[in-house]
Amino acid sequence: MSAVIQNKQMKSRSSKKFEKKVGRFALYFVLAIFVLFFLMPLVVMLIASLKDLDEVRNTSIFAWSLNPTLQPWKDAWDSACVGIDCVGLKGFYHTTLIMVIPAVLISTLIGAFNGYALTKFNFKGSKLVYSIILFGSFVPYQAVVIPIAKSIGWLGLADSLYGLVLVHVVYGIPFTTMFFRNYFISVPQELIKAAQVDGAGFNRIFFEIVLPLSVPMIVVTIIFQFTGIWNDFLFGVSFTSGSNTPIMVALNNMVSTSTGEKPYNTNMAAAILAALPTLVVYFLAGKYFVRGLMAGAVKG
């Protein structure tokens, strides 16, 4: 009798186990489909970038190249046509980097100072000041683009990388200030007070206490700003032209250049090249990248 019951129990246990296995299988199956969906564009681009034009024309987008070639990558780098100049992305890489580095560093530094000043000292009107800054991070740039163009014209910076650096710094301030403010709020006020009792002033407290504590936030902000400015299109396309355009504008010009047959293979290589710096940052510092995203989106 008891053996029968035991048998029954075992049966139901094993069928539960089976159900669980099926469930796990379904779970991994669905996840695999998602993984394929998200990887597909990158894979398809990679495949296309390794084919010659003949193969691009005659094979499916998923078909691996029978005689892979790096020529499209070489063309994308130094000879593909961007508008009327057939110079590749090389030069644009260079100018974009020259523009991005100062823009990122300056806006991060200003944000750090602002965030520190706004959280550690309760000066009159600091709440109002923060609201004024915060709104700046939500302005749709379409609503300011013409005044910006006019103003950098007056400053003699029209169509120059300096103008673009200035614009990225100014419109980066709201974000960087917000990041550092939200970070510095969690730095204990007692630390500041103790330093003040010891006679440390505004700058010394910042450089000797607050800044060393905020290295992770500095990394997050630099990554966020780097990604944002490297990937910018609107400011680049509105305020620069010719060889001064940043990389995303150059890429778009290259892809929409319409003389003869479209060199899809070169275009795909160029797109991957243009995306490479931010992808590398993402894979090297994913944790900080995600934190930056969250800080930029969740907190305001």
Add this chain to the structure above:
Amino acid sequence: MREVLKANQSVNQQATLKRAKSKRVFSNNFFAALTVSPSILVLLVAVYVFIGWSVLISFTGSQYFPVYEFVGFEQYVKLWASERWMVSVNNLFTFSIFFVVVTMALGLLMAILLDQKIRAEGAIRMIFLYPMAVSLIVTGVAWKWILNPDTGLDRLFNSIGLNIHVDWLVNPEMSIYAVIVAAIWQTAGFVMAIFLAGLRSVDNEIIKAARMEGAGYTRIYLEIILPVLRPAFFTVIIILVYQAIRSFDLVIALTNGGPGYSSDLPTTFMYKMTFSRGELAQGEASAVMILLTVIAIIVPYLYSEMRNERRNSK
């Protein structure tokens, strides 16, 4: 006598200390205000004055250059009577609804699936989120290649005998959906990250207790976990709607608003009016409409965030 003197001295000392301290506090506050003032001045101009300037131009008849001869609301009347603008507004509605609903559903599903103690979770999460690191221009170029009817999925389906047509890029009825698909691909991983963070903040003890009482997966999700995710839902919706309104790069790279102007959004409408058609005042009128929409969504959100913050700090 000595004691009195001593006491007096210490009082004096305290007073000087206090004075010195308050002086220091004053000067530190002064430095703090001094530090933020350049940013404030710059932003007052670059945000508030510039917005005012754009509004001003929208009330003029400016074409290629700003001309300050005012025409009242003429540009706005013309804007709302323009078929092209109406197409872009309709597209924004279609785009927002599909983009927000599908991205949110996908993101939530991905987060729930990933939350089941999955092997290689880190790697899968990286794959879901990498599109966020990629420029929207690159995303546009990639999907332009995939959706190209001559070379992409359409041809693939044809060649294996499937009667599915993915001709969205050349079909004016469907062009906005091409943009929607690419936008979802770009953003779903990010939404997943927000939801996953929310799921991870659910107290495991409560789930264990519910499990003990015999609650099934579905009930646990519906009655315990989803309510915890409520703030995440709120945030995600705001972010996605805001992003939909600002979408610009993706349309430019993927369809350039075409065929014709069938996939224009208000942002691309603004850009074309201003920079290629010499209708500056029309462009600014549409920019003001975009701004008003953003304000209608963001200001209540910011207000509630600030209020939460104040409540938490008390």
